[in-house]
Amino acid sequence: MFFLMNELYMIHSFYRFSLDSFIIVIKRAIDIVAAELAPKKKEVAEGEEEEEEPEEEEKSDEDEEGKEKGGMSPGTLRKRVEALTESITYQAFNYTRRGTFDRHKLLIATLLCLRIMIRKGLLKQDEVDALIMKEISLDPPPQPENLKMIAEALWPSVVGLQKVKVFEDLIR
Numbered sequence: 743m744f745f746l747m748n749e750l751y752m753i754h755s756f757y758r759f760s761l762d763s764f765i766i767v768i769k770r771a772i773d774i775v776a777a778e779l780a781p782k783k784k785e786v787a788e789g790e791e792e793e794e795e796p797e798e799e800e801k802s803d804e805d806e807e808g809k810e811k812g813g814m815s816p817g818t819l820r821k822r823v824e825a826l827t828e829s830i831t832y833q834a835f836n837y838t839r840r841g842t843f844d845r846h847k848l849l850i851a852t853l854l855c856l857r858i859m860i861r862k863g864l865l866k867q868d869e870v871d872a873l874i875m876k877e878i879s880l881d882p883p884p885q886p887e888n889l890k891m892i893a894e895a896l897w898p899s900v901v902g903l904q905k906v907k908v909f910e911d912l913i914r
Contacts, residue, residue, distance in 0.1 A: 743764075743830065743831055743834035743835065743838075743854070744759075744761070744764045744834070746838075746850075746853055746854060746857060747759040747764065747834065747838050750838070750842070750846075750850065753846055753849065753850075754843070754846065756843075757841070757842065759838070759841075763837075764834065764837075767830075767833050767834050767837045768830055768833075768834075770833055771826070771829040771830040771832070771833035771834070772826065772829070772830075774829050774833070775822070775825045775826050775829045778825070779822060779825065831854070831858070835850075835851075835854055838850060839851075856870050868906065869906055869908050872902075872903060872905070872906040872909070873903075876899050876902070877899070877902035877903070877905060878898045878899050878902045879898045879899075879901035879902040879904075880898070882897055882898045882901040882902075883901065885897045886913075889913065900912065900913065901913065
């Protein structure tokens with residue numbers, strides 16, 4: 743997220759974000775997750791507080807072994823990392839969104855969405871690069887009659903997209 747924020751100066755020179763401010767955002771996101779995942783406490787009749795065990799959906803042998811070795815089961819660790827990643831991404835996007843022009847908010851949300859999808863393996867980097875870089879065919883074939891709705895100036899770009907496997911049948 744920080745690298746996305748750091749690249750926004752290419753959209754407009756107004757966008758400058760410091761690492762110090764980003765660290766503050768990360769700490770806030772971590773505190774939010776820590777508060778959500780903290781064990782809930784219930785009051786005992788005498789006024790003493792006793793920790794309540796968080797509910798666990800499934801307990802496996804691996805989870806029990808992980809608790810013995812490091813104090814946190816692999817399942818719990820995975821959930822915590824996912825919660826931290828989601829919280830940091832959301833808080834950083836929210837922080838960035840507040841300081842951007844309205845006309846750039848959709849672009850920034852799209853860039854973030856593409857990066858998340860690449861990280862999760864739903865998209866490949868070369869596919870995203872092909873969309874962003876706009877590869878233009880130098881010798882495009884004549885535009886078919888049924889595709890005249892595409893502007894003639896954009897036709898070489900549409901043909902250029904066919905070099906990426908996902909878009910190889912785009913014109914057809």
